[in-house]
Amino acid sequence: MSSFPVTSRQGSEVIEGVKTDFHISNYSDRTLVxxxxxxxxxxxxxxxxxxxxxxxxxxxxxxVGKRDDVTMVYARQIAEVMHKRSQKPVLIALCVLNDSPVVFKKVLQNLETLSA
Incomplete structure (x- = not known):
């Protein structure tokens, strides 16, 4: 039986001129990012x-959505960040406009901070 409320954290940062929103919800059986x-x-x-x-x-x-190398790299690294706290499966909803290394690094830094 799952316990409620679900714990959630959210934040946002302007990365390379684009507002980027972050949300992490920890359910009993998985984590939503x-x-x-x-x-x-x-x-x-x-x-x-x-x-x-x-x-x-x-x-x-x-x-559902894009199946490319950049998406797979994001997914792997986001999951690794989340698995530092819990080994639960991770469901990721990802929509970034710029796949530059700067954006990638900032996204991971924000998720590290939120998941701590």
Missing amino acids: VVTQTGKPGTFIHVQRDSSSGRNGLSINVL
């Missing part, structure tokens, strides 16, 4: 630990 620069959810990605065959990697599935 929203990163958006448009106010829309964008691509939905599900990430969980894959312990099959003795591996300790990540299973990353794009549920």
Whole structure:
């Protein structure tokens, strides 16, 4: 049985001139992470630990939206940040307009701060 209220944290920062909103909700069975620069959810990605065959990697599935290398890198790194606190699966809603390294670094820094 899940306990409510769900714990949530949110914040925003202007990154490279674009307001970027962050939201993390911790449910009993997974963590929801929203990163958006448009106010829309964008691509939905599900990430969980894959312990099959003795591996300790990540299973990353794009549920809806863009399926490209940048999305996969974001998903992997966001999940790693979240897995520092909990091994629960992570559902990510990602919508960034600029995939520069500066934006990527700032997104991860903001999520580190929010998840602490």
